[in-house]
Amino acid sequence: MGLILVWQKTKGSGVLKSPTLEWNGLSGANPPDPSGAVGPNHYMQMVNSQYRVFDKTGTILKTGSLGSLLGGGNAGDPIVLYDKFADRWFISQFDFSNNLQVAVSQTGDPTGAYNSYAFNVGASFPDYPKYSVWSDGYYVTSNKSGNEAFVMERDKMIAGDAGAQMIQFNVPSLSTAGFFSTLPAHAGSTLPSVGTPNQIFYFQDNSWGGVGSDHIKVWDVTVDWTTTSNSTISSPYQIAVSAFDSGFTGGWDNITQPGTSVKLDAVPEAFMFMANYREFSTHNSMVMCHSVDVDNTNHAGIRWYELRQTSGSDWSLYQEGTYAPDGDSRWLGSINMDKYGNIAMAYCVSGASTYPSLRYTGRWAGGALGEMTYLEQSAIEGSSSKSGDNRWGDYAQMTIDPSDDATFWHTGPYMYAGGSVRTRIFALTFPDSFLSIADAYMSKTLVVGYLGNNQFNLTIGDLNEEVNINVVNTLGQNIKAVSNINTGRDLNYQLDLSEFSAGYYIINVSNSNFKKAHKVWVK
Numbered sequence: 128m129g130l131i132l133v134w135q136k137t138k139g140s141g142v143l144k145s146p147t148l149e150w151n152g153l154s155g156a157n158p159p160d161p162s163g164a165v166g167p168n169h170y171m172q173m174v175n176s177q178y179r180v181f182d183k184t185g186t187i188l189k190t191g192s193l194g195s196l197l198g199g200g201n202a203g204d205p206i207v208l209y210d211k212f213a214d215r216w217f218i219s220q221f222d223f224s225n226n227l228q229v230a231v232s233q234t235g236d237p238t239g240a241y242n243s244y245a246f247n248v249g250a251s252f253p254d255y256p257k258y259s260v261w262s263d264g265y266y267v268t269s270n271k272s273g274n275e276a277f278v279m280e281r282d283k284m285i286a287g288d289a290g291a292q293m294i295q296f297n298v299p300s301l302s303t304a305g306f307f308s309t310l311p312a313h314a315g316s317t318l319p320s321v322g323t324p325n326q327i328f329y330f331q332d333n334s335w336g337g338v339g340s341d342h343i344k345v346w347d348v349t350v351d352w353t354t355t356s357n358s359t360i361s362s363p364y365q366i367a368v369s370a371f372d373s374g375f376t377g378g379w380d381n382i383t384q385p386g387t388s389v390k391l392d393a394v395p396e397a398f399m400f401m402a403n404y405r406e407f408s409t410h411n412s413m414v415m416c417h418s419v420d421v422d423n424t425n426h427a428g429i430r431w432y433e434l435r436q437t438s439g440s441d442w443s444l445y446q447e448g449t450y451a452p453d454g455d456s457r458w459l460g461s462i463n464m465d466k467y468g469n470i471a472m473a474y475c476v477s478g479a480s481t482y483p484s485l486r487y488t489g490r491w492a493g494g495a496l497g498e499m500t501y502l503e504q505s506a507i508e509g510s511s512s513k514s515g516d517n518r519w520g521d522y523a524q525m526t527i528d529p530s531d532d533a534t535f536w537h538t539g540p541y542m543y544a545g546g547s548v549r550t551r552i553f554a555l556t557f558p559d560s561f562l563s564i565a566d567a568y569m570s571k572t573l574v575v576g577y578l579g580n581n582q583f584n585l586t587i588g589d590l591n592e593e594v595n596i597n598v599v600n601t602l603g604q605n606i607k608a609v610s611n612i613n614t615g616r617d618l619n620y621q622l623d624l625s626e627f628s629a630g631y632y633i634i635n636v637s638n639s640n641f642k643k644a645h646k647v648w649v650k
Contacts, residue, residue, distance in 0.1 A: 158518045205220040411436040
């Protein structure tokens with residue numbers, strides 16, 4: 128337990144787009160535990176006992192029971208992943224014979240045939256499994272009676288080989304509050320080269336026995352499918368983070384709702400699904416999040432992290448934040464990063480006058496570190512409170528569209544009228560004008576100097592090309608354009624924005640060969 132040092136208490140000022148696509152998903156289960164993934168042409172959602180395949184406009188293509196694809200019964204805690212590197216769909220659930228029931232599609236069509244597998248995980252039940260794609264396997268962790276993790280033989284499963292193996296690891300030097308729920312790295316957008324170790328993550332709260340200060344532990348896992356006994360999991364190393372409190376009072380009775388004494392489970396003491404991995408030219412990034420109590424009153428916020436890694440180095444903390452911008456609770460988050468380095472995060476929201484709802488925010492890649500720079504948006508607002516029990520569910524999931532590597536798709540639960548839990552599916556993108564900020568189309572630098580009176584001097588040296596200047600606001604609307612500026616050797620141009628109201632704007636300088644952008648504040 129400790130003071131929240133990175134608490135974002137206000138919402139960002141940038142304006143995100145409303146969902147570009149949205150529709151209701153499967154419902155009926157309590158809790159639904161929704162999982163969903165997007166592919167080139169489909170969105171597949173799973174909840175406890177059922178799956179459904181949609182096209183990318185929301186048209187239903189196929190619905191069925193979990194057991195009909197996976198074998199066994201319909202036990203639950205399903206997960207779906209789209210493995211874009213093999214054009215295959217990976218689906219799973221647990222069963223009560225201590226098996227992990229998994230299947231891989233035979234083609235890229237999620238409505239088609241699957242090859243199914245049952246991997247036994249020993250004497251204890253594999254509760255709350257979390258899966259990931261990596262170059263050498265499908266990784267899975269779960270809340271078993273000990274610190275265990277598993278890797279399934281991806282190459283053989285993609286080929287439909289019934290001889291696919293599974294390797295088990297015991298995760299060393301792990302402290303918990305009784306909940307074993309590590310999280311494997313997921314390569315949803317970039318597949319690391321073969322031989323690159325996967326990482327398993329878990330935060331460590333200093334209120335747990337043996338933990339001196341709040342931190343993240345990281346284990347490296349290497350796999351040898353030829354001689355499986357050569358596979359290893361390392362001793363952990365630690366990443367120091369700002370203080371947090373992952374515990375809530377009241378057991379699982381945590382999150383306030385309007386007009387009822389029933390409180391919802393905050394799903395504390397576990398990383399949320401998923402830890403999303405991405406490679407850039409200068410570094411690798413990993414984003415993940417979990418729920419925290421920001422002021423020791425069961426006021427839930429989302430602690431999020433971006434870790435970075437350069438060639439040959441361990442992961443280290445690049446930025447972190449705790450998103451709790453008002454008195455409502457935010458929990459059950461899921462976070463991801465697009466190809467430009469922008470971060471989107473979706474989550475549930477509830478409070479004394481706010482029914483359990485689904486909302487999202489985001490961070491522009493060029494914004495201040497540790498802040499969600501965009502104004503929170505509503506995916507769908509709840510219209511009743513949950514009664515009868517405190518179960519809200521363990522899963523929500525945000526994935527990236529492989530078609531553009533920039534559209535985020537999320538599924539999560541909310542409360543519908545009459546006290547029923549439903550799920551929602553929605554897609555979102557950042558305003559187009561912000562997407563170029565992290566692109567390095569040229570080595571030259573755009574320098575923007577403030578001249579006073581809301582006038583700016585734009586400079587690019589040794590250019591020798593005509594350029595266009597375009598100014599956009601946070602809605603992504605073009606508000607000023609200057610075309611075909613003949614730069615000669617250098618660009619040295621004075622831009623007058625005094626006619627515009629106060630706020631942030633993006634100045635784009637571009638032609639057919641490159642695009643550079645700079646964010647400015649008009650006073």
